[in-house]
Amino acid sequence: xxxxxxxxxxxxxxxxxxxxxxxxxxxxxxxxxxxxxxxxxxxxxxxxxxxxxxxxxxxxxxxxxxxxxxxxxxxxxxxxxxxxxxxxxxxxxxxxxxxxxxxxxxxxxxxxxxxxxxxxxxxx
Amino acid sequence: xxxxxxxxxxxxxxxxxxxxxxxxxxxxxxxxxxxxxxxxxxxxxxxxxxxxxxxxxxxxxxxxxxxxxxxxxxxxxxxxxxxxxxxxxxxxxxxxxxxxxxxxxxxxxxxxxxxxxxxxxxxxxxxxxxxxxxxxxxxxxxxxxxxxxxxxxxxxxxxxxxxxxxxxxxxxxxxxxxxxxxxxxxxxxxxxxxxxxxxxxxxxxxxxxxxxxxxxxxxxxxxxxxxxxxxxxxxxxxxxxxxxxxxxxxxxxxxxxxxxxxxxxxxxxxxxxxxxxxxxxxxxxxxxxxxxxxxxxxxxxxxxxxxxxxxxxxxxxxxxxxxxxxxxxxxxxxxxxxxxxxxxxxxxxxxxxxxxxxxxxxxxxxxxxxxxxxxxxxxxxxxxxxxxxxxxxxxxxxxxxxxxxxxxxxxxxxxxxxxxxxxxxxxxxxxxxxxxxxxxxxxxxxxxxxxxxxxx
Numbered sequence: 001x002x003x004x005x006x007x008x009x010x011x012x013x014x015x016x017x018x019x020x021x022x023x024x025x026x027x028x029x030x031x032x033x034x035x036x037x038x039x040x041x042x043x044x045x046x047x048x049x050x051x052x053x054x055x056x057x058x059x060x061x062x063x064x065x066x067x068x069x070x071x072x073x074x075x076x077x078x079x080x081x082x083x084x085x086x087x088x089x090x091x092x093x094x095x096x097x098x099x100x101x102x103x104x105x106x107x108x109x110x111x112x113x114x115x116x117x118x119x120x121x122x123x124x
Numbered sequence: 125x126x127x128x129x130x131x132x133x134x135x136x137x138x139x140x141x142x143x144x145x146x147x148x149x150x151x152x153x154x155x156x157x158x159x160x161x162x163x164x165x166x167x168x169x170x171x172x173x174x175x176x177x178x179x180x181x182x183x184x185x186x187x188x189x190x191x192x193x194x195x196x197x198x199x200x201x202x203x204x205x206x207x208x209x210x211x212x213x214x215x216x217x218x219x220x221x222x223x224x225x226x227x228x229x230x231x232x233x234x235x236x237x238x239x240x241x242x243x244x245x246x247x248x249x250x251x252x253x254x255x256x257x258x259x260x261x262x263x264x265x266x267x268x269x270x271x272x273x274x275x276x277x278x279x280x281x282x283x284x285x286x287x288x289x290x291x292x293x294x295x296x297x298x299x300x301x302x303x304x305x306x307x308x309x310x311x312x313x314x315x316x317x318x319x320x321x322x323x324x325x326x327x328x329x330x331x332x333x334x335x336x337x338x339x340x341x342x343x344x345x346x347x348x349x350x351x352x353x354x355x356x357x358x359x360x361x362x363x364x365x366x367x368x369x370x371x372x373x374x375x376x377x378x379x380x381x382x383x384x385x386x387x388x389x390x391x392x393x394x395x396x397x398x399x400x401x402x403x404x405x406x407x408x409x410x411x412x413x414x415x416x417x418x419x420x421x422x423x424x425x426x427x428x429x430x431x432x433x434x435x436x437x438x439x440x441x442x443x444x445x446x447x448x449x450x451x452x453x454x455x456x457x458x459x460x461x462x463x464x465x466x467x468x469x470x471x472x473x474x475x476x477x478x479x480x481x482x483x484x485x486x487x488x489x490x491x492x493x494x495x496x497x498x499x500x501x502x503x504x505x506x507x508x509x510x511x512x513x514x515x516x517x518x519x520x521x522x523x524x525x526x527x528x529x530x531x532x533x534x535x536x537x538x539x540x541x542x543x544x545x546x547x548x549x550x551x552x553x554x555x556x557x558x559x560x561x562x563x564x565x566x567x568x569x570x571x572x573x574x575x576x577x578x579x580x
Contacts, residue, residue, distance in 0.1 A: 032549035049567040056574040088554035116545035
């Protein structure tokens with residue numbers, strides 16, 4: 001996302017939508033690095049939406065245009081929230097699967113917790 | 125000197141093993157774009173090494189290891205089921221939506237307004253022949269438009285019923301294909317390592333998932349047992365329990381191989397959507413349209429009956445419909461003539477009192493607390509909402525399928541330690557983005573509240 005250089009509330013909301021579009025793309029073909037790479041833009045979007053909210057409370061501005069933009073943002077957020085829920089659910093299940101494969105089951109029948117062993121590689 | 129021959133032997137076996145490894149890699153590359161193919165890895169096994177007893181060591185080729193994991197396959201299949209359902213629903217309901225175009229100049233909404241406007245015209249000159257004919261003509265147009273909407277829905281429903289039979293046939297064919305592969309697994313334990321069979325069976329299972337909600341359990345002999353709706357056996361080993369469909373009283377039923385009704389178990393895939401459409405969604409639209417048609421005919425006819433016609437006789441009925449059938453399909457104009465339209469009240473023959481009362485029906489709450497136009501508008505809005513919802517689900521389900529396919533490709537399932545580290549990274553990443561998205565959703569809600577506060 002290239003952040004807006006001006007302080008137009010609609011531009012702020014559209015910037016947030018661009019960040020969400022980047023996150024959406026990252027969630028479709030996820031890797032930890034790609035997902036974590038979205039965090040700065042999402043944080044910036046949150047800060048700017050806070051500014052939009054404060055400005056709206058102080059001065060109505062063109063609330064019709066803002067309402068239209070923010071509804072589109074809400075729809076985008078609903079989509080990525082479902083992808084996050086689905087993706088996180090997948091890895092929770094995969095973690096249980098791997099935990100059971102690596103260390104079996106606990107006495108209560110749960111899959112053993114997944115532990116990643118650290119490794120050191122020496123070269124030279 | 126044994127050591128030289130041993131060394132040569134070890135080198136030769138190592139070359140053989142590495143040759144097999146390269147063959148495996150080459151096969152993986154060749155099949156990189158083959159649907160359903162899962163990469164294989166050549167496992168290596170150390171040969172026994174004990175110089176004291178003459179065991180020279182070295183390396184031997186172990187069995188090929190498939191990187192396929194059923195957990196990952198099930199994740200993709202779940203999304204295929206969802207996508208099959210939403211795609212079927214969006215496509216079929218999309219055909220219904222034009223029948224309820226509220227902005228059309230030719231549909232029911234417009235002809236309802238035109239019809240009540242003709243009564244309004246009649247109040248101006250209640251004995252004018254042209255105005256009386258206009259009422260009959262507008263009534264005829266309205267009845268035909270309601271008929272067309274009803275028959276349009278019934279056509280979509282008939283198409284869905286026909287497609288249900290096609291989908292059931294496809295399900296049974298895929299079940300036969302899976303059973304045939306199972307037979308090979310059961311007949312020869314070596315065939316469970318056959319990547320070609322493995323690819324075929326997983327392709328069939330994935331296609332089947334798009335057609336219906338299934339669950340898959342692999343038995344110890346390698347056979348894939350498939351259950352429809354998680355309960356009804358479809359494939360058990362090399363045996364297929366074919367399903368069938370029946371249509372009684374316009375209700376679609378899915379029957380198991382024993383003739384038992386298992387319709388309630390079919391909740392996913394194309395078949396789930398077809399069952400939902402033909403048994404619930406489309407009949408719901410028709411029922412609402414029937415309510416409108418029946419109420420319109422009864423209300424207009426009873427109001428006409430309260431008045432008198434040009435000859436001083438009690439008003440004749442304008443509409444008729446078949447009580448035993450769908451009112452929306454059968455509503456029509458009676459053989460009423462222009463002089464039989466009861467524009468006047470019994471207390472003031474030749475006047476327009478009854479025409480005024482008939483005009484008032486256009487805006488008064490006559491059906492379910494709504495005017496006829498509002499009631500029809502609600503139905504149109506319901507259809508539009510259902511279509512929009514199905515289309516959004518389709519987009520979301522396509523995204524989630526792509527995500528599940530990417531997840532399946534990203535894990536190897538071979539090195540647990542590497543996988544464990546990656547899974548923990550993913551969990552942290554999802555938690556982090558999930559929290560931020562939650563914050564953004566809260567902010568969006570408060571902004572919407574703030575916008576509403578400024579506009580009220």
